Structure formats: C-alpha cells, structure tokens
Amino acid sequence: MALENSSPLVSFQRGERVFSLGISDEDILHLYGSQGLGLPPVDIQLVDRIGTDGARENGVKYKEREIFIPLLIHKRTLAECTEVRRELYSFLAPHHGPVEIVVEDPATGTVRRISGRYKGGLEGDFDSGFHGSWQTLGLKFVCPDPWWRGEQNLISLSVAPGVKPFLSETSPFFPVILSQSAVQDRFTVEIIGAGEVAPTWQVTGPGEYLMISNGVETFRVNHQLRAGETLIIDTARRRLTPDVWEKVPLSSRLFTLKPGANHLHITMTGATPETRVNLVYAERFLEAI
Structure with missing residues (x-):
C-alpha cells in the first residue's frame, strides 16, 4: 500500500x-x-x-x-x-x-x-x-x-408482536417482552472499546414501570408514558428528561456499559407494538490510530 x-x-x-x-x-x-x-x-x-x-x-x-x-x-x-x-x-x-x-x-x-x-x-x-x-x-x-470516541451506535428495542407477555411474580402487571429480534427480554451488548461507556436510553410510550438491569445494578422509573411520549435517561450527565426523579426509587442505580459483554434485562408494563426503547452509545478508545 x-x-x-x-x-x-x-x-x-x-x-x-x-x-x-x-x-x-x-x-x-x-x-x-x-x-x-x-x-x-x-x-x-x-x-x-x-x-x-x-x-x-x-x-x-x-x-x-x-x-x-x-x-x-x-x-x-x-x-x-x-x-x-x-x-x-x-x-x-x-x-x-x-x-x-x-x-x-x-x-x-x-x-x-x-x-x-x-x-x-x-x-x-x-x-x-x-x-x-x-x-x-x-x-x-x-x-x-x-479519551477518543467511536461512531455512535443505536440498538432499537420493540415489543415482540404476537407473544404472550411474562407474568411478573412481584407485580399484578404483565410486563411485555422487549426484543431486538428474538423473543426475549434479555440481550447482550458487546463493548469493544477500552473504557466504560455512559449510554443514553430513549424510551417512547405507551408503557410504565420501566426496569433496566445488568444483573447487578438496576434502574427503575415508576412513571407512565402515554403513546408518543419519550423519556430520555442520560447516564453521563445523570439527567432525566422530563425530570421525573421523584418517581425513581432510592434503590435505583444508573450504570455504565463495561468493556466486554454486557448482559442487559429490560421490562416495561403496558407496552404495545408502538413502544420503543433505544440504547445510544459511543465506545471509548485510548488511541485514534
């Protein structure tokens, strides 16, 4: 060359x-x-x-x-x-x-x-x-x-149509399964960069009682989103838009995505095929070339 x-x-x-x-x-x-x-x-x-x-x-x-x-x-x-x-x-x-x-x-x-x-x-x-x-x-x-950043990545999750929702053992609600392609409410994000990543979550209703977990840390928002309404969770700035922190339990924890495989679990009640959860992130690198 x-x-x-x-x-x-x-x-x-x-x-x-x-x-x-x-x-x-x-x-x-x-x-x-x-x-x-x-x-x-x-x-x-x-x-x-x-x-x-x-x-x-x-x-x-x-x-x-x-x-x-x-x-x-x-x-x-x-x-x-x-x-x-x-x-x-x-x-x-x-x-x-x-x-x-x-x-x-x-x-x-x-x-x-x-x-x-x-x-x-x-x-x-x-x-x-x-x-x-x-x-x-x-x-x-x-x-x-x-730190250098890579290009922005987007993972879009939606309700798997025609699937019977899971029955929650701790809630009278029926969390609807969110999925990338398979019928599941669990998915894996592989971070190839060298540093931890603070992602942004964009959740568009309808739906309520959002739960996002990595198996160790869990973030919950007991807020109802009507159809077309969007909640933005900016983990880097620790900001919610709209500001609904009063509906976040004290036990909730915002968490980053770590280098390697991140096994995530998401549930939301009252979701429909119009419900959307977007995960937006850019990986971090020590070098440009």
Whole structure:
C-alpha cells in the first residue's frame, strides 16, 4: 500500500460545519507530523516511603492531552490562501467553544473523534512557513477529556408482536417482552472499546414501570408514558428528561456499559407494538490510530 493512502484523514467539525484536510491532490492537505493520536499522558501519583527506599503508588490516571495537526494550504493566489486562513480563524476561534477532531484511519477503517479547544498555530506569524499562495501551519488543541470516541451506535428495542407477555411474580402487571429480534427480554451488548461507556436510553410510550438491569445494578422509573411520549435517561450527565426523579426509587442505580459483554434485562408494563426503547452509545478508545 502506498504511504499516502495509509495516512489518516483528519477533519474538524462544529455542529453542521466541517473543515476537511486532504491527503493527496487536494489544496488543503494534512501533513506528516501529527502528535497526540496515541495514548494520552499518564499521571502516576507517588508518595515517599518513610524510612525505606522508593515510593508507594497512590493512583494512576490519564491526563488531558494536546493534539498537534500540521497542514498545508496550497492555492493559486495569495488572496485564495488568505481566504482559507481566515476561514480557519473563524472556524477554530476558541471563544466559540471546542470543536470535534475526527481521525479516520484508512488502514483499519476506524473512525475516532475527540473534543478539543484550539490553543495555537493561527497567530498570524508569516515567517518561514509562509510563501504567498501557499503556507504550512501547525494547529494545536487541548482536550480535557483524553479519551477518543467511536461512531455512535443505536440498538432499537420493540415489543415482540404476537407473544404472550411474562407474568411478573412481584407485580399484578404483565410486563411485555422487549426484543431486538428474538423473543426475549434479555440481550447482550458487546463493548469493544477500552473504557466504560455512559449510554443514553430513549424510551417512547405507551408503557410504565420501566426496569433496566445488568444483573447487578438496576434502574427503575415508576412513571407512565402515554403513546408518543419519550423519556430520555442520560447516564453521563445523570439527567432525566422530563425530570421525573421523584418517581425513581432510592434503590435505583444508573450504570455504565463495561468493556466486554454486557448482559442487559429490560421490562416495561403496558407496552404495545408502538413502544420503543433505544440504547445510544459511543465506545471509548485510548488511541485514534
């Protein structure tokens, strides 16, 4: 494989806006020399041992990471080069907030994204990298969360039609089976990333007495959803929309999806074929390529 064909594709995204860097014949190119695409910096906390050699490890964590992306703007005229540079000024200006840095690895087909705020590289220094109609730049970003995210995954669960519901032994209600494809109320989600994932659950009625469990931790909401009404459970922000925390038992626990197989169990009473439970998540990775 030619080296240029294995170079990662880099783009910056803010909402619906996208600024993409090419790798071969385009006039805005991603150059070799990127930094910060592998493991993040590590903070190992040590405490001196009293009266003996060495230290005791008191904790290990990943720190915020910095990313460096070199690029080339190669236009026909000075004016065209200036316009691209001004577009970058506007697009990356840090007062607008962080941007998504997206890295696609053609060699493996993986796509990773991370949120970062512009830190430097566009100060307007017209030195050895400036040549009129073409210019080299090195963009620096700071990423407070050092983990890369994969593409968003969606698992949609619905009532299995024509199936007699299970009879609950602890409730006078008849929980209807929710299923991906088979007739069952249990399913497995395989997380291939390196870190735990905080998913979002989107539950659309009709139905009530929702229960979601991983066999160890259980989250219940004793709230009735009418047809078409949706409850969003954002485990990352620990937020319910609408706010129905008063209908959540004190024993309920929001839980993450861990790397490997996650065996989940969902029941809901009063569900119909219109009832829908969506599980939305993005896996977390230590590296982009």
